[in-house]
Amino acid sequence: MMVIGLDCAAPQLVFDRYRDAMPNLSALMDRGTWGNLRSSEPPITVPAWTCMVSGRDAGELGLYGFRNRVAGETRLRLAGGGDVRVKRVWDWLGEHGYRVAPLFVPLTSPPTPVHGQMVSGFMWPGGDAPWCFPRGLETEIADRFGPYRADVENFRANDLDRIYQDIVMMTEQHLDIAEHLWKEKQPDFMMLVEIGVDRFHHAFWRHIDPDHPRHEAGNRWKHLGREYYRLLDTRIGRLCALGDDDTTVLVVSDHGARAMHGGFCINEWLVRKGYLVLREPPGAVSPLDHGVVDWKRTKAWAEGGYYARVFLNVAGREPNGAIQPTEVLTYRDRLRDELNNAKDDEGNRVPTSVRVPEEHYRQARGFPPDLMVYFDDLKLRAIGSIGGGRIIVTENDTGPDSCNHDWDGIFVMSGGGTLGRGRVEGAEIYDVTPTILGAFGVPRPPDILGRDWGSGLGASETDP
Ligand SMILES: [Zn+2]
Known part of the structure; x- marks a missing residue:
């Protein structure tokens, strides 16, 4: 089995706008089963891929984003492989004697x-x-394919020609490595994740999406979407050609993508509501400086990103907690109500979805936020920076970016005796691990999430 992961590949591009530029993927769709793949909560690369390959939700993993809190600190720490404390699909396959090759997986x-x-x-x-x-x-890889390109440096920047060149070189190298390992090591299961797709979307979305509010018709990068997706398709075709009739190919993404219309300045909002108190106001727009937070008077603060993580400042849990543990539920519910009624600078309601990790996940391990907030169904990002004087802004605060993640990624499964059902609805990221295990005849661990597509995606399937 080959699992080809395209980080951030979006259904509206793969299945619609660029389908004619992707004849190889299109052929897999014609013969196979495909559709949208609902992402994890939150729909972010970390934790989404780990949710996909473990059958666990983000709460069980204790991974709420790229960075997470640790005890005794208010600042977040970057996640690493060491933070994954559960088995992943290749571990179970390996235990059953299958040779595995996970490549470039977050x-x-x-x-x-x-x-x-x-x-x-x-x-x-x-x-x-x-x-x-x-x-x-x-050494074997570097001797053949040069120094390893794990990522594109500084992809939220303005030198777009350099960024595109770097993305293409990285993608080509990754697929070269995958082809080499498939041929030389003959794994039973190979899974690669190409992060270039995500980098491409963040750098180029407003240039390739005519519906983006800041799209300029006829811009010089407009054609790159079709060009890059064509490159992906060519490489998918080359990889598939290395397999045979018994090879199942599964193309997946961890989340989708959509135009970013701006951001909701969550910390600015918490200041105005009196939850967050600063000892001195920032002179210019800047990230929240924990050194100038008046922690003794601060009830809550937040981290920005694709969604907002709101933390209460609780005595005994935070270094300078200002609310008592007995008050947590009161403050949390009051904040939830106020966030459900959040307004923009003109006094109009901003649609929000507010979640409590303990209610939403099967477990909330690690250091979960007290509240998770999505703004306008991911049309708006959560902006953690402060000092702009506005609640709604049009630009990202961590560098040029016109793309937000979206709830639905993609999946296409074909070959290896899998049934061709055409387009199906209702597939979820958690289904991938049970489906892979099912294809190999490996018993499914009792406590993981998801359904095995091999045993039927159910009544909601539709004709292609
Ligand atoms: Zn991603």
């Missing part, structure tokens, strides 16, 4: 021993840090 840095080979994903720190299991594979 949260595989540092690499861990597998029954086969592993190449770390895009959060590899570089330098002398290990990026392959076994380590001898590093």
Whole structure:
């Protein structure tokens, strides 16, 4: 089985706008089963891929985004492979004797021993840090394909020609490595994740999407969407050609993408509501400086990103907690109500979805936020910076970016005796692990989420 992960690949592009530029993927769709793949909560690369390959939700994983809290600190810490404390699909397959090759999957840095080979994903720190299991594979790959390109540097920037060149070189290298390993190591299960798709969307979305509010017709990058998706398709075709009739191909993405219309300045909002108190106001728009927060008078603060994570400042839990543990539920529910009625600068309601991790997940491990907030169904990002004087802004605060993640990614499954059902509805990211295990005849662990598509996607299927 080959699992080809396209980070952030969006259904409206793959299934619709660029389908004619993707004859190989289109052929897989014609023969196979495909549709939207509902992402994790939150729909973010970390934790989404780990949810996909473990059958666990983000709460069970204790991973609420790229960065997470640790005890005794208010600041977040970048997640790493060491934060994954559950087995992933390749571990179970390896235990049953199958040779596996997870390549470039997020949260595989540092690499861990597998029954086969592993190449770390895009959060590899570089330098002398290990990026392959076994380590001898590093020289084998670098000798053939040059220094490892784990990611595109500084992809939220304005030098778009450089960014595109870097994305293409990285994508080509990753697919070269995958082809090489498939041929040389003959894994039973290979899974690669191409992060270039995500980088491409963040850098180029407003240029390729005519519906983006800041799209300029006839811009010089407009054609790159079709060009890049064509490149992906060519490489998918080359990879598939290495398989045979018994090879199941599964193309998946961890979430989709949509135009970003702006952001909701969550900390600015918390200041105005009196929950967040600063000892001095910032002179210019800047990230929330925890050093100037008046913690003794602060009830709540937030971290921005695709969604807002709101934290209460609780005595005994936070270093300078200002509310008592007995008051947590009162403050949380009051904040939830106020966020459900949040208004923009003109006094209009901003649609929000507010979640309580303990209510939403099967478990809320690690250091969950007290509230998770999505703004306008992901049309708006959560802006953590402060000092702009506005609640709604049009630009991202961490560099040029015109793309937000969206709830639905994609899946296309074909070959290897899988049934061709055409387009189906209702598939979820958690279904991927039980489906892979089912295809290999490996018993499904009792406590994971998801359904095995091999045993039927149910009554909602439609004709292609
Ligand atoms: Zn992603």
